[in-house]
Amino acid sequence: MIVGLGKIGSLYAECYGQAGHRIGTVDIGNGADWDRVARVPDPSGIDAWVVATPTATHLSVVDEILRHQPDARILLEKPACYPDELDGLDRTVRRNPRARILVNDVYSHSEAVRRFATSVRQLGEFDPIRKITVEFTKNRELDIANGRFVDTRYGEAGYEGFHMLSILRSVLPADQYRTYLRTIPSSVTAEMRVRTSVAGLPDIELYTSSTGAIAYPGLAGFAFPEAVSRNYLTPAVIPYGSEFRYRFADVELRSGQHVTLVFEPFYGAEPDHKNIHAVHVRGTAPARHFLVAVNHFKEALLTQLNLLQHLGEGTSLVRPAEHRFLAALGSAMFTGTFPQTTENEKFARIGSET
Ligand SMILES: NC(=O)c1ccc[n+]([C@@H]2O[C@H](COP(=O)([O-])OP(=O)(O)OC[C@H]3O[C@@H](n4cnc5c(N)ncnc54)[C@H](O)[C@@H]3O)[C@@H](O)[C@H]2O)c1
Incomplete structure (x- = not known):
C-alpha cells in the first residue's frame, strides 16, 4: 500500500507495479484508491506499506498505520521525520515492538x-x-x-x-x-x-x-x-x-x-x-x-521491499544519529554555529544506533 502518491510515491508505484506486485494507493488528493489510511479495508492484511507523504506528515501517517496494523512492515521515505520529532519516532517504535520500519536508503x-x-x-x-x-x-x-x-x-x-x-x-x-x-x-x-x-x-x-x-x-x-x-x-x-x-x-x-x-x-x-x-x-x-x-533507485526499492518481507518483528532501521548529525548541520547553516553541548551529548548517547 503506497501512502502519498506524489513525485516519489508514483516512482514506487511504477517500480512495484512493473515487478508484478499488487498495489493500493492512499492520498489526500485525487487519483488514489483511498483518501486516508483509516479507510483502507482490512489494513491488517496489508503485506507492506510505503510512506511517501511530505516529511512533516511521516510520523502521524506511521502512527496511523500502526494503530491499524501493529506489526506493519513500513518503508518510510527519508528523512524519517523532522529533527524535533525523532524522540516521538523513537517512542512510536518502542510502543509498537512488532513493527518493522526501514527508512529508504537508496x-x-x-x-x-x-x-x-x-x-x-x-x-x-x-x-x-x-x-x-x-x-x-x-x-x-x-x-x-x-x-x-x-x-x-x-x-x-x-x-x-x-x-x-x-x-x-x-x-x-x-x-x-x-x-x-x-x-x-x-x-x-x-x-x-x-x-x-x-x-x-x-x-x-x-x-x-x-x-x-x-x-x-x-x-x-x-x-x-x-x-x-x-x-x-x-x-x-x-x-x-x-x-x-x-x-x-x-x-x-x-x-x-x-x-x-x-x-x-x-x-x-x-x-x-x-x-x-x-x-x-x-x-x-x-x-x-x-x-x-x-x-x-528501483534496485533499492525492490531490495528493501524484499528485506522488509524478511525482517523479524521489532526490527527497525531509522538511523537517528544520521538524522541528528544532518539536523545539526542544518542548524549550523542557519545560525552559523554547530550545536555544541546538547546535540553532542545526544551524539554520544545515541552513537551506537547509527
Ligand atoms: N529518496 C529520495 O531521493 C527522495 C527524493 C525526493 C523526496 N524524497 C522524500 O519523499 C517524500 C515525498 O516527497 P515528494 O517530492 O514525492 O512530495 P510530493 O509533494 O510530490 O507528494 C506528496 C504526496 O503526499 C500526499 N499527502 C500529503 N499528506 C498526506 C497524508 N496525510 N496522507 C496521504 N497522502 C498525503 C500529497 O497529496 C502528495 O500527493 C518526502 O519525505 C521527501 O523528503 C525522497
Whole structure:
C-alpha cells in the first residue's frame, strides 16, 4: 500500500507495479484508491506499506498505520521525520515492538556504491585512506521555485545529506563512521561544505549545492564528455533549469591513488545516462575503470521491499544519529554555529544506533 502518491510515491508505484506486485494507493488528493489510511479495508492484511507523504506528515501517517496494523512492515521515505520529532519516532517504535520500519536508503543498496566500496577496501588494506570527498551538486532553483526541495528544518543537508552519508558509510569502517557522526566538523559553510579533520579519521569533506555551484570539477570532471566539461565543469556552474547533476565520491589513498565513483558520467552522450555509473581507479599504471549499469533507485526499492518481507518483528532501521548529525548541520547553516553541548551529548548517547 503506497501512502502519498506524489513525485516519489508514483516512482514506487511504477517500480512495484512493473515487478508484478499488487498495489493500493492512499492520498489526500485525487487519483488514489483511498483518501486516508483509516479507510483502507482490512489494513491488517496489508503485506507492506510505503510512506511517501511530505516529511512533516511521516510520523502521524506511521502512527496511523500502526494503530491499524501493529506489526506493519513500513518503508518510510527519508528523512524519517523532522529533527524535533525523532524522540516521538523513537517512542512510536518502542510502543509498537512488532513493527518493522526501514527508512529508504537508496545508495546503500546501489551496486555502483558496492563496487566503489569494494575497490576502496581492496586498495585501502595496504594503502590507507588520506581523504574522502563527496560532492552532490545540481541546480535546484527551478524545483525550489515550484515548491520542491524546500526544507526549512534540515536545510541544504536534507536533500543530498542522507545520500552522501550512505556513501561515506560504505567506505569507512563502522567505528570510524560512528566517530564521524559524533565529531564536530572543522567548518560548515552556507552552500554546505562540511570539512572534518580529526585524528583517527581520514580528512572528510561533504559538499552539496542546490544553486549549481560546482566545488571540485577536477576530481571527477575527467569522466564526462567534452561538451559537459565545456558547458558546466570549466565554468564550474550548472545553470538554472539544467538537468545535469555532478555527483561523485572520491577516495584519495596515502600513495596518491584515487578511487572515484562517478554517477551518470555519460550525460548528454547516452540516452540511458541516468542508469550508468563508473568507478575509476587512477594513479596506478594502468588506470582502470568499471561501468555499472543499474537503476539504483528501483534496485533499492525492490531490495528493501524484499528485506522488509524478511525482517523479524521489532526490527527497525531509522538511523537517528544520521538524522541528528544532518539536523545539526542544518542548524549550523542557519545560525552559523554547530550545536555544541546538547546535540553532542545526544551524539554520544545515541552513537551506537547509527
Ligand atoms: N529518496 C529520495 O531521493 C527522495 C527524493 C525526493 C523526496 N524524497 C522524500 O519523499 C517524500 C515525498 O516527497 P515528494 O517530492 O514525492 O512530495 P510530493 O509533494 O510530490 O507528494 C506528496 C504526496 O503526499 C500526499 N499527502 C500529503 N499528506 C498526506 C497524508 N496525510 N496522507 C496521504 N497522502 C498525503 C500529497 O497529496 C502528495 O500527493 C518526502 O519525505 C521527501 O523528503 C525522497
